Amino acid sequence: TVLMMLTNVGINPVKIPDLEPKRGRASRSRAQRTTTKRLKYLRFNIINILNSLQHYLFGFVFNKDRIQFELDFEKSNDLKSLTAAHEGFIGAVHRATAQIRDEKRDHHGFGTVKALAEIMKLLKCVKMLKVMWNEREHATVENLDNCYRTYRMSFDVINSIVNPVYVFDY
DSSP: HHHHHIIIIIIITTGGGGGOTTTSOOOOOOHHHHHHHHHHHHHHHHHHHHHHHIIIIIIIIIHHHHHHOOOOOOOOOOOHHHHHHHHHHHHHHHHHHHHHHOOEGGGGGGEHHHHHHHHHEEEEEHHHHHHHHHOOGGOOOHHHHHHHHOOOHHHHHHHHSOOOOOOOOO
C-alpha cells in the first residue's frame, strides 16, 4: 500500500544515528542539539500518524470484512458458493474503501476530500523531513516550523477520522 511504501521509502531510511555526532568530533552547539531534537520529535510524530492510518485501514476495514469472508467460506460447499464468498469479500472491501473516499463527514464539518488533501500534505511533510534530515543546512527554524505546522494541520484532520471521539448520552 501507499502507507507502507511511504514508511519504508520516506521515514525508515531516516535513522536517528545519522543525526548523532561521530566519535572524536567536537561537541555540537546548543542550536544544533535543538535542531536534532526537533527533527527526532517530528519523525516520531509522523510515524505515529502513519501507523494510525495504517491501523485504521487494515485493522478496521479489512479485518471486519475478512471475518465475514471466513464465515461465508466455512459455509460454502461447492466452487460456486466459494467464488460468491470471495466476490462478496472483494466487493465489501471495495465498498468500504470507496465509502471512506466518498463519505461526507458533516459531524466533523468536512468531506473526506479534505482528509485526502491532508494526507497529501502529510506526504509533503515526509519529503521535507527527509531533506532536512539528510541535508542539515535545510533544517532551519523556519523550515522546521513550517513542517511541524503542516504535520499538525494534517494530524488534526486525520486523527478525527482514525480515532473518532464518541459522546454517549446516558
